[in-house]
Amino acid sequence: MSYLHPPEFATKMIDAGESKALMSTRDTVIRAYMAGAILALAAAFAVTITVQTGQPLVGALLFPVGFCMLYLLGFDLLTGVFTLVPLAWLDKRPGVNMKTLLRNWGLVFVGNLAGAITVAVMMAVIFTFAFTTEPNEVGQMLGTIGESRTVGYAEHGAxxxxxxxxxxxxCNWMVSTGVVAAMMSTSVSGKVIGMWMPILVFFYMGFEHSVVNMFLFPSGLMLGGHFSIGDYLFWNELPTIIGNIVGGLTFVGFTLYATHAKTGESRPIPQGANGKVSASAT
Structure with missing residues (x-):
């Protein structure tokens, strides 16, 4: 069968975390760069669809194509390693410690950011004919997104x-569920269906994804958005990254680890005087 049971994919999660933590610097950065670039293209694709159709649901329905592509190609997002690598540390895998964990997170952050900014520059060139005209309708929407999710938050303070x-x-509750869903199946179709559902939820609901934002906000700054780099970092990227860590670990990583990888002891079967299961136990 193509479906893996929870204890099986829980073990795969820990194995994946170990592999990512011990990966070479070169491979980690390359895979993170490509993941950031592909997810940025998917975000630009979704925004374009939303503008052209006037239906945000259509953009959200199609955005997961980028997420599916990058994970099928074996690339890494910061949101995914936030969830997987700590499990290898928690499981006391050889060579995985806090230093290797933070090293992995740092390298993936840099790679994702570089990939996302590369695509942001390319799309800004397209939307403005190499900065010789005003941004087109899609470019204007990207600027608006940046404003609402920076100075929009700042207006409300704490x-x-x-x-x-x-x-x-x-966001990372859903995104990390998508990462794990790819491990639930051994078929490409099963992986894609599993990933598609939670990613659709995250994108349509407007949750904050640190890597998607690495594309949206630099794009907004290049396309006339009225906010600063400081606004983006303080009011969006910083709380988003912390939230992504908490969401991925609390609702996906540690939860699945606790109940499927390190299960509690089963309770003994209550028995009556004749050695049979008592009526109260049924």
């Missing part, structure tokens, strides 16, 4: 910061 954080938590 409450805006909390909203950004919670959106980050909910």
């Amino acid at each position: 409450a805006g910061m909390l909203a950004s954080f919670i959106r980050g938590v909910l």
Whole structure:
């Protein structure tokens, strides 16, 4: 069967975390760069569809194509390693410690950011004919997204910061579920269906994904958005990253590890005086 049972894919999660933690610097950065670039293209694709159709649901329905492509190709997103690598550390895999964990997170961050900015520049060139005209309709929407999710949060102060954080938590609950869903099946179709569902939820609900934002906000700055790099980092990227870590670990990584990889002891079967299961146990 192409479906793997929870204890099986829980073991695959830990194995994947170990592999990523011990991967060479070159491979880690290359895979992260390509993941950031492909996800950025998917975001540009989804925004274009939304603008052209006027239906955000259509853009959300098609956005997961980028996520599926990058994971089928074996590339890595920061949101995924936030969830998987700590499991290898928790499981005491040889060579995996806090230093290797933070090294992996740092390298994937740099690679994702570089890939996302590369695509942001390319799309800005397309939307403005190499910065010789005003941004087209899609480019204008990208600028608006950047404003609403930076100065829009800032207008609400601490409450805006909390909203950004919670959106980050909910985002990586769904995104990490998509990462794990790819491990539930041994067939390409099964992996794609499993990944598609939670990614659709995250994107349509407008949750905050640190890597998608690495594309949206640089794009917005290049395309006339009225916010600063400081606004982006403080009001969006920082709370989003923290939220992504909390969401991925709390609702996906540690939860699945605790109940499928390190299960608790089963309770003994209650028995009556004649050695049979008592009526109260049924």
